[in-house]
Amino acid sequence: MLDIKTPKTTEPKPRFFTIEDYEGQVPRWCSGCGDLPVLAAVQRLCRDEQLLPEMTVVVSGIGCSSRFPHYMKTYGFHGLHGRAFPVACGIRSRRPDLNIFVATGDGDCCAIGAGHWIHAIRYNMKMVVMLFDNNIYGLTKKQTSPTTAKHANTLTHPKGSFISPLNPIAVTLSISNVSFVAQTVDWNPPHLYQTLLAAHRHPGLAFVRILQRCPHFTAEVFEPCQRDPSLLLLMKHPNGISTDDTVNKIFKNQVEHDPTNLLEAQGLAVREDCHPIGLFYRNESAERYDDFSKSGIEMDRSEKIKAVEEELDRLQI
Amino acid sequence: MTSSSSLAADKIKPTKKKSATIEPQSVSNAIVEIVSDSGEGSQTAGQLFGIVSARMGNGTWTVELIPAEIEPPARSPAGASGNRIRFGTDVVTNMGDTADVVVAFNEQVLYSRIDKDAFREGTHIFIENKWGSVPQEAIRKAYATALADFQTRGYVVHEIAMEKECLRHVTDARRGKNIWVLGLLCALYDRDIGIASEEIERKLSRKGAKVVENNLTLLRAGYEWGLANLPFRYTVAVKPPDKPMVVMNGNQAVGLGAMAAGFEICSMYPITPATSASHYLASEFKKAGGFLHQAEDEIAAIGFAIGASYAGKTALTITSGPGLALKTEFIGLAVMSEIPLVIVDVQRGGPSTGLPTRVEQSDLLAALFASPGDSPKIILAPSTIDECFHFMITARRLAEMFRTPVIVLTDANLATGVQPFPRPRLSEKWLSPPLDMSPWDKNVDPYDWDPETGLSQRPVPGQKDGKYILTGLAHDEKSHVAYVSRINQYTHDMRSRKLATLQHSLNKPIVNGEPEGDVLVVGWGSTRGAIEEAVGRVRDDGEKVSSLHLRILSPLEPGLKEVLSEFKRVITVEINYSDNPDPGQPESNNRRYAQLAFCLRSHTFIDVECLSMVHGIPFSPGTIEAEIRRILKALSTV
Numbered sequence: 037m038l039d040i041k042t043p044k045t046t047e048p049k050p051r052f053f054t055i056e057d058y059e060g061q062v063p064r065w066c067s068g069c070g071d072l073p074v075l076a077a078v079q080r081l082c083r084d085e086q087l088l089p090e091m092t093v094v095v096s097g098i099g100c101s102s103r104f105p106h107y108m109k110t111y112g113f114h115g116l117h118g119r120a121f122p123v124a125c126g127i128r129s130r131r132p133d134l135n136i137f138v139a140t141g142d143g144d145c146c147a148i149g150a151g152h153w154i155h156a157i158r159y160n161m162k163m164v165v166m167l168f169d170n171n172i173y174g175l176t177k178k179q180t181s182p183t184t185a186k187h188a189n190t191l192t193h194p195k196g197s198f199i200s201p202l203n204p205i206a207v208t209l210s211i212s213n214v215s216f217v218a219q220t221v222d223w224n225p226p227h228l229y230q231t232l233l234a235a236h237r238h239p240g241l242a243f244v245r246i247l248q249r250c251p252h253f254t255a256e257v258f259e260p261c262q263r264d265p266s267l268l269l270l271m272k273h274p275n276g277i278s279t280d281d282t283v284n285k286i287f288k289n290q291v292e293h294d295p296t297n298l299l300e301a302q303g304l305a306v307r308e309d310c311h312p313i314g315l316f317y318r319n320e321s322a323e324r325y326d327d328f329s330k331s332g333i334e335m336d337r338s339e340k341i342k343a344v345e346e347e348l349d350r351l352q353i
Numbered sequence: 354m355t356s357s358s359s360l361a362a363d364k365i366k367p368t369k370k371k372s373a374t375i376e377p378q379s380v381s382n383a384i385v386e387i388v389s390d391s392g393e394g395s396q397t398a399g400q401l402f403g404i405v406s407a408r409m410g411n412g413t414w415t416v417e418l419i420p421a422e423i424e425p426p427a428r429s430p431a432g433a434s435g436n437r438i439r440f441g442t443d444v445v446t447n448m449g450d451t452a453d454v455v456v457a458f459n460e461q462v463l464y465s466r467i468d469k470d471a472f473r474e475g476t477h478i479f480i481e482n483k484w485g486s487v488p489q490e491a492i493r494k495a496y497a498t499a500l501a502d503f504q505t506r507g508y509v510v511h512e513i514a515m516e517k518e519c520l521r522h523v524t525d526a527r528r529g530k531n532i533w534v535l536g537l538l539c540a541l542y543d544r545d546i547g548i549a550s551e552e553i554e555r556k557l558s559r560k561g562a563k564v565v566e567n568n569l570t571l572l573r574a575g576y577e578w579g580l581a582n583l584p585f586r587y588t589v590a591v592k593p594p595d596k597p598m599v600v601m602n603g604n605q606a607v608g609l610g611a612m613a614a615g616f617e618i619c620s621m622y623p624i625t626p627a628t629s630a631s632h633y634l635a636s637e638f639k640k641a642g643g644f645l646h647q648a649e650d651e652i653a654a655i656g657f658a659i660g661a662s663y664a665g666k667t668a669l670t671i672t673s674g675p676g677l678a679l680k681t682e683f684i685g686l687a688v689m690s691e692i693p694l695v696i697v698d699v700q701r702g703g704p705s706t707g708l709p710t711r712v713e714q715s716d717l718l719a720a721l722f723a724s725p726g727d728s729p730k731i732i733l734a735p736s737t738i739d740e741c742f743h744f745m746i747t748a749r750r751l752a753e754m755f756r757t758p759v760i761v762l763t764d765a766n767l768a769t770g771v772q773p774f775p776r777p778r779l780s781e782k783w784l785s786p787p788l789d790m791s792p793w794d795k796n797v798d799p800y801d802w803d804p805e806t807g808l809s810q811r812p813v814p815g816q817k818d819g820k821y822i823l824t825g826l827a828h829d830e831k832s833h834v835a836y837v838s839r840i841n842q843y844t845h846d847m848r849s850r851k852l853a854t855l856q857h858s859l860n861k862p863i864v865n866g867e868p869e870g871d872v873l874v875v876g877w878g879s880t881r882g883a884i885e886e887a888v889g890r891v892r893d894d895g896e897k898v899s900s901l902h903l904r905i906l907s908p909l910e911p912g913l914k915e916v917l918s919e920f921k922r923v924i925t926v927e928i929n930y931s932d933n934p935d936p937g938q939p940e941s942n943n944r945r946y947a948q949l950a951f952c953l954r955s956h957t958f959i960d961v962e963c964l965s966m967v968h969g970i971p972f973s974p975g976t977i978e979a980e981i982r983r984i985l986k987a988l989s990t991v
C-alpha cells in the first residue's frame with residue numbers, strides 16, 4: 037500500500053539578504069574606476085532596504101557604466117545606447133511593484149538619449165536614475181561627450197571641444213515636473229550612499245548625477261576634486277541629504293540650501309567655481325505618469341471581455 | 354434637374370418640375386462617390402451611406418478620400434475629401450473600378466478623382482449648380498469650363514440646386530447639405546430611409562435633439578426631392594446575413610483586436626495613416642483595462658513597449674513606414690534578447706515622408722531586413738478588415754509562443770476601408786495569460802533553447818530564481834555576455850530555428866481556384882479583394898487562372914515552390930515599386946522587382962513576374978484583369 041504522508045505545513049522561512057545576494061558577475065571595470073564604489077553603494081542600499089532581488093530591475097543603456105546590471109544579482113536590462121529611459125518607463129508602466137534603478141552615462145543620457153531624458157524627467161515615474169558622469173565616452177575610448185570640458189583633449193577633438201559643455205543638473209532642474217535632483221561623487225561613500233538612499237525613498241523619478249572618476253581617460257577631471265574637497269560645495273539642509281560628521285569634516289565648503297527652493301537650486305547648479313553636492317531640489321507631490329499608466333492592471337478577464345462585447349454591440353449592424 | 358449630356362453646360366438651369374417617382378432598375382452592384390471640399394461633411398454622408406447599405410444586407414466596401422492638408426484651399430483638387438462606397442448583392446472586397454455615380458459639391462474637387470481615373474464615359478455626375486450664378490466671374494467661368502470638359506470626357510452631368518433646396522428647411526445650408534445628399538442617394542439607390550434615420554440619430558445624438566431633428570428634416574427633404582425629380586433610380590438586391598455582422602475600418606479592427614487579445618499597453622507616436630488606430634484605443638482601451646502611451650518619438654514608443662513586454666505585459670506599438678525605420682534598432686534588440694512584442698505598420702507611400710495619406714505596400718523588405726545583423730522575425734499581413742481584427746490575437750500569441758517580435762503589415766487601404774464582417778465570438782483564451790509570479794525552476798536557464806525548435810520559456814521580473822540580465826550583446830543560455838564564435842553561431846541558429854519551427858507547423862497555402870493552370874496571381878495584404886475579383890472575371894471566360902494570397906510573409910508559408918510550379922506563369926500584384934520591364938528600361942538582369950516577387954524569386958528560383966505601381970491608390974480589379982489577359986495572350990501566341 038502506498039504510504040501517503042501529509043506534508044508538514046512549514047512556515048515560509050523569512051528571507052534575509054546579505055550583500056552577496058546582490059552580487060552578480062565580477063565587474064570588468066578598470067581598477068580605480070568610479071563605477072565600482074557606486075555598485076558597492078547600490079548593493080548596500082539593497083541589503084539595508086532588504087529589497088527582494090527578484091522585485092528589483094536595473095536598466096541601462098550602453099557604455100562602461102551601463103554594464104552595471106550585469107554586476108547585480110537582480111533582474112536587469114542592458115539595452116540600447118541612449119534608450120534606458122523609455123525601457124525603464126515601460127517596465128514601470130504596468131509594474132508598480134518593482135524597484136527600478138537606471139544606470140546611464142553622460143553620452144548615453146545627455147547625447148543620444150537626451151530626448152528621452154527630458155521626457156522621463158517630466159513623466160516622473162518612480163525610479164532611481166544614476167547618471168555616471170565621467171565627462172567622456174569611456175567604452176568607445178575617449179570621444180568628446182556633451183559634458184566634456186572645453187579644453188579637454190579627446191580623440192574626436194584633439195585640440196579641445198569647440199564649445200562649452202552642457203550642464204546636466206541645470207538642464208534637469210529646468211524640465212517641467214522635475215521632482216528630485218541631487219549630485220554626489222563616487223569617492224565619498226557616505227555621501228554617495230545617503231544620496232542614493234534619499235533617491236530610493238523618493239516617490240517619483242529621482243535623478244542623481246554622480247561625478248565619476250575615469251582614471252583611464254579623464255583622470256585629470258575629478259582627481260583635483262578628490263584631493264582638494266574645497267572644490268566641492270556641500271549643500272546642507274534638514275530636508276536635504278543627511279550627512280554625518282566625516283562628511284561634514286571633509287567638505288568644509290558648505291552652503292545652506294532648502295531643496296524646495298527651485299530658483300536657488302538653479303542658481304547653485306550653474307556655479308562655475310565649484311561642484312555643489314547634495315540635494316538641489318525635491319518635490320514629493322509632483323504629478324506621476326505611472327499613476328495613470330497603471331490604470332486597469334487589476335481588471336479581471338471577464339470584465340475585459342465584457343468591454344469588448346459592448347464595443348462589438350455598438351459596431352453591430 | 355437637367356441632364357446635360359448634349360447641351361452646353363453653362364446653359365443648363367435646374368427645373369422644378371415634379372414628376373412621378375421612377376421605378377428603380379435592379380443592378381447587382383454599384384459604386385458611388387461623394388466628393389467635396391474638406392469640412393463639408395461628405396465623409397460623414399459617405400460613411401452613413403455605407404452603413405445603411407451594410408445594415409440592409411448588402412456587401413459593402415467604403416474608402417475614404419482624404420486630402421493631405423488640414424485646411425486645403427476651397428474649390429481645389431488638392432482639397433478633395435469624401436468617400437467611395439461600393440455595395441452589392443454579394444460580398445464586396447475592394448473599391449472596384451470606375452464610379453457609376455458621383456455627387457460633387459463643386460467641380461474642382463472632381464479633378465482629383467479624374468487624376469485617379471475614378472470615372473468613365475457614362476459616369477453620372479450630380480453637381481451643386483450654385484457656382485454657375487455666383488458673383489465672382491472667375492468661378493462662374495471655371496464652373497462652365499469644367500462642365501464642358503466633363504461632357505467631352507463623356508460624363509453625364511446633372512446640375513442640382515442643392516444648397517437652395519436645403520435653404521427651404523434650414524438657415525445654414527453649408528452645414529447639412531451632406532445629409533440632404535445622403536437623402537438624395539437613398540432615393541437614387543432605393544435605400545431604407547428608416548435605417549438612415551436611425552444611423553443619423555445614432556451618430557448625432559450627442560450633439561443634441563435640435564441637431565438631430567434638423568438633419569432628419571434634411572434627410573427626408575433630399576429623399577423626397579430625389580423621388581420626385583430623379584430621372585432614373587436603381588435598386589441593389591440584398592441577402593440579409595445569416596449571422597450578426599459588425600462594421601468598422603481596418604484601424605478600428607486593429608485597435609479592437611488588440612483589446613480582444615488582452616494587450617495592456619499600446620505605445621505609439623502619431624503618424625498617418627496609423628494614428629486613427631491609436632485614436633480609437635485612446636477612447637476605448639481603458640474600458641478593457643489597457644493604457645495608450647503617446648511617447649516622445651517612435652524609438653521611445655517601441656522602447657516603452659519593450660519595457661512593458663520584458664516586465665511580462667506583452668505590448669503593442671503602432672506606426673507607419675518612417676516610424677518603422679526609427680524602430681529598427683529596438684526591433685533588433687527584441688529579436689536578439691527574445692522579447693515578445695507586436696509592431697503594427699500601417700504602410701503608406703514612401704520613400705521618406707512620401708505620400709503620407711496614400712497606400713503602398715513598400716515596407717515588406719524593410720520589415721524583413723532593416724535591423725542590423727541577422728534578425729529573423731515573424732511578419733503577418735492581414736488581407737481584410739476581419740483579418741485586421743483576428744491577426745492581432747494571432748500576433749500576440751505567436752510573439753509569446755516564439756518569444757519574438759511580430760510585425761503586422763497593414764496599409765492605408767485597409768486602415769480606412771470599411772467593411773462588414775461576422776461578429777467575432779470572443780474567447781477568454783484570446784487574452785494574454787495572467788502574470789506568472791511563481792518561482793522559476795532554478796535549473797532552467799533564461800535561454801533554455803530546445804535545440805530542435807529554438808524555443809524557450811522566459812522568466813519575468815517578480816519570479817524568484819529567474820533573475821537574469823537581459824542584454825543585446827551576444828550571450829549564452831544564461832544571458833551572460835559571450836563573444837565565443839561557437840556560441841554566437843549557435844545562438845543565431847536558435848533564433849532562426851524558431852522561424853523554421855513555425856513554418857513546419859503551417860499548412861501549405863490554399864490556391865483560390867484550380868491548383869494548376871496558366872497563370873497564378875500572388876498577392877499579400879489589402880490587394881486580395883481586387884485580385885480575386887479580377888481572377889474571377891477571367892475564369893468566368895474559361896481561362897485557367899488562379900490566385901494565391903499570402904498571410905504570413907516571414908517565415909514564408911511552406912510548399913510555395915510546389916504551388917508555384919503548377920503554373921506556366923506566376924505574377925505578383927503589389928502596390929510598390931518595380932522597374933518597368935519594357936524595352937529601353939533596365940535589362941532583365943538588372944531589373945528591380947516588386948518586394949514579394951523579390952522574396953519569391955530567391956525563395957523558389959521560379960521566374961516570378963510582378964505587376965506593381967506606386968500611384969498611391971489601390972489596384973482596381975480592372976487593372977489586374979487587363980494584365981492577366983495580356984499574359985494569357987502572350988502565352989497563347991508562344
Ligand SMILES: Cc1ncc(C[n+]2csc(CCOP(=O)(O)OP(=O)(O)O)c2C)c(N)n1
Binds near residue numbers: 100144175176
Ligand atoms: C546606436 C549606437 N551608437 C553608438 C554606439 C557606440 N557607443 C557605445 S557606448 C558609447 C558612449 C558611451 O559613453 P557614456 O554614455 O558616457 O558611457 P561611459 O562609457 O562613459 O560610461 C557609444 C558612442 C552604440 N553602441 N550604439
Ligand code: SF4
Binds near residue numbers: 068069170251252253
Ligand atoms: S574606461 Fe573609464 S569609465 Fe570605463 S571602466 Fe575604465 S575607468 Fe571606468
Ligand SMILES: [Mg+2]
Binds near residue numbers: 141171172174
Ligand atoms: Mg561617460
